[in-house]
Amino acid sequence: MSSIPKINPTSTNAWKALQTHFNKIKDVHLNDLFALDEGRVADFSLDWNDFYVDISKNRITKETRSLLLQLAEEVNLPQAISAQINGEAINETENRAVLHSALRDFGIMNPVVAETLQKMKTFSNNVIDGNWKGYTGKTIKTIVNIGIGGSNLGPRMVCEALHSYRNHIELRFISNVDGDFLAESLKTLDRETTIFVVVSKTFTTQETRTNAATVKQWFLDSAPSSAVKNHFVAVSANIDEVQNFGILEENIFPMWDWVGGRFSLWSAVGLSICCGVGYHHFEALLKGAHEMDIHFKTAPLSENIPVALGLISVWYNNFFACETEAVIPYAETLRELVPYLQQAIMESNGKSVDRNGASIKYQTGNIIWGATGANSQHAFFQLLHQGTKLIPAEFICFSESLHTLGEHHNILLANCLAQTEALMEGKDNPDEPFRNFVGNNPSTTLLIRKLTPKNLGSLLALYEHKLFVQGIVWNIYSYDQWGVELGKKLATKTLKAIQNKDTKGVANASTKALLKKL
Numbered sequence: 001m002s003s004i005p006k007i008n009p010t011s012t013n014a015w016k017a018l019q020t021h022f023n024k025i026k027d028v029h030l031n032d033l034f035a036l037d038e039g040r041v042a043d044f045s046l047d048w049n050d051f052y053v054d055i056s057k058n059r060i061t062k063e064t065r066s067l068l069l070q071l072a073e074e075v076n077l078p079q080a081i082s083a084q085i086n087g088e089a090i091n092e093t094e095n096r097a098v099l100h101s102a103l104r105d106f107g108i109m110n111p112v113v114a115e116t117l118q119k120m121k122t123f124s125n126n127v128i129d130g131n132w133k134g135y136t137g138k139t140i141k142t143i144v145n146i147g148i149g150g151s152n153l154g155p156r157m158v159c160e161a162l163h164s165y166r167n168h169i170e171l172r173f174i175s176n177v178d179g180d181f182l183a184e185s186l187k188t189l190d191r192e193t194t195i196f197v198v199v200s201k202t203f204t205t206q207e208t209r210t211n212a213a214t215v216k217q218w219f220l221d222s223a224p225s226s227a228v229k230n231h232f233v234a235v236s237a238n239i240d241e242v243q244n245f246g247i248l249e250e251n252i253f254p255m256w257d258w259v260g261g262r263f264s265l266w267s268a269v270g271l272s273i274c275c276g277v278g279y280h281h282f283e284a285l286l287k288g289a290h291e292m293d294i295h296f297k298t299a300p301l302s303e304n305i306p307v308a309l310g311l312i313s314v315w316y317n318n319f320f321a322c323e324t325e326a327v328i329p330y331a332e333t334l335r336e337l338v339p340y341l342q343q344a345i346m347e348s349n350g351k352s353v354d355r356n357g358a359s360i361k362y363q364t365g366n367i368i369w370g371a372t373g374a375n376s377q378h379a380f381f382q383l384l385h386q387g388t389k390l391i392p393a394e395f396i397c398f399s400e401s402l403h404t405l406g407e408h409h410n411i412l413l414a415n416c417l418a419q420t421e422a423l424m425e426g427k428d429n430p431d432e433p434f435r436n437f438v439g440n441n442p443s444t445t446l447l448i449r450k451l452t453p454k455n456l457g458s459l460l461a462l463y464e465h466k467l468f469v470q471g472i473v474w475n476i477y478s479y480d481q482w483g484v485e486l487g488k489k490l491a492t493k494t495l496k497a498i499q500n501k502d503t504k505g506v507a508n509a510s511t512k513a514l515l516k517k518l
């Protein structure tokens with residue numbers, strides 16, 4: 001049991017006051033809010049380390065903000081933050097602590113974490129320096145991460161985001177159980193120069209087990225079994241199962257039950273990151289995340305970036321009834337950020353039962369979507385500008401580029417800022433209705449100095465904390481994921497029906513008909 005009080009947010013005074021306040025300001029245009037308040041930008045922006053967070057283009061006033069902060073106090077958010085960081089078993093439905101932040105705290109590092117980091121450092125240095133040899137004596141050229149969900153999305157996203165920091169090691173990710181994709185991948189892999197990192201916290205995940213077994217079989221088709229030790233390593237909390245699979249104990253990098261899959265890139269799940277960009281950059285990533293942890297833990301609620309973003313999101317979700325939230329990074333290497341955030345946020349907060357076990361009558365978990373700018377401007381921005389839906393958007397951009405290449409970065413930045421302005425201001429065109437822009441579309445801009453490993457770490461930790469803030473306000477358990485279990489169970493039964501060409505055990509008429517057809 002954790003000490004976090006389980007409060008229905010709609011029963012708080014702040015919620016009721018927010019409802020009244022919402023009715024008053026729901027139609028107020030952002031242009032008027034700016035016109036009426038010269039100090040708006042200063043009041044509605046947060047400066048921290050390399051981050052400047054502009055929340056002024058949101059449909060909020062000082063009163064909104066103070067009521068949202070009151071809501072945070074009434075649901076005991078400060079107590080919840082301490083409970084998480086102090087290692088209470090706040091993931092009550094699984095009776096586990098939630099301590100991914102401990103993985104990046106070099107000040108008071110748990111010895112098992114420190115030992116694992118050292119092992120990751122040694123391994124990745126050996127691979128990069130060419131000291132780790134394949135079974136025929138060749139150096140390693142390729143690392144293939146085999147894993148799914150949190151055992152794929154985090155490392156894949158970071159390796160892509162830090163593209164400019166990459167070394168000569170080629171990185172590949174095999175996640176889906178799609179055999180067509182795997183067959184094509186295997187055609188282009190060289191057994192003698194590849195290491196497969198099988199990543200699975202439970203080591204029972206069907207997709208990962210199937211992929212790993214097929215890859216191992218393919219490997220052994222023309223390599224001796226003694227070669228497995230040079231080419232297969234694993235990251236898992238289930239040491240016995242990894243050994244049963246045939247991976248040596250010395251090649252296992254541990255995980256722990258207090259690290260959730262979608263929060264695990266900071267653990268040995270980040271092994272491919274270490275190999276691709278070097279351990280020192282991985283450590284910088286952890287340190288950046290830790291700085292955000294400190295900020296989250298110590299900054300007053302009114303100056304706390306994850307708290308501000310989490311509460312604004314609640315405001316749109318529960319009062320404006322927005323169902324979705326767009327994330328638009330103006331950096332092409334952040335193209336995997338949205339899929340990563342989709343798991344982090346939607347697997348965490350897609351819940352309809354509160355922490356008392358009661359069915360919830362208000363909206364939780366927003367739908368996260370988006371893509372990189374400027375590409376997305378030429379794809380779905382039409383709907384943001386002139387559609388009928390209100391979609392709050394978070395724009396992420398970097399003041400400095402990593403390379404100097406003509407006017408590219410200026411153009412990229414200009415587009416980012418211009419879009420937030422156009423969305424907000426709109427353009428009156430009374431004589432040409434099709435060219436009329438109502439505006440009043442909210443956005444937050446995260447302007448970060450540079451896409452460094454450290455700043456990326458801070459950005460990802462910011463999103464982790466933001467979703468936690470929302471989960472506490474909504475009185476849900478953000479750290480379990482029971483909703484993914486039913487489909488997994490049914491898939492086992494369905495697989496049997498496909499293998500045996502027998503639909504007798506399948507009750508659902510539609511599934512039965514589909515099975516017969518296939």
Ligand SMILES: O=P(O)(O)OC[C@H]1O[C@](O)(CO)[C@@H](O)[C@@H]1O
Pocket residue numbers: 148149150151199200201202203204205208261262347481484
């Ligand atoms: O690392 P594992 O145990 O293979 O799990 C993979 C993923 O499956 C889930 O449990 C459910 O999809 C995720 O939370 C997790 O990241």
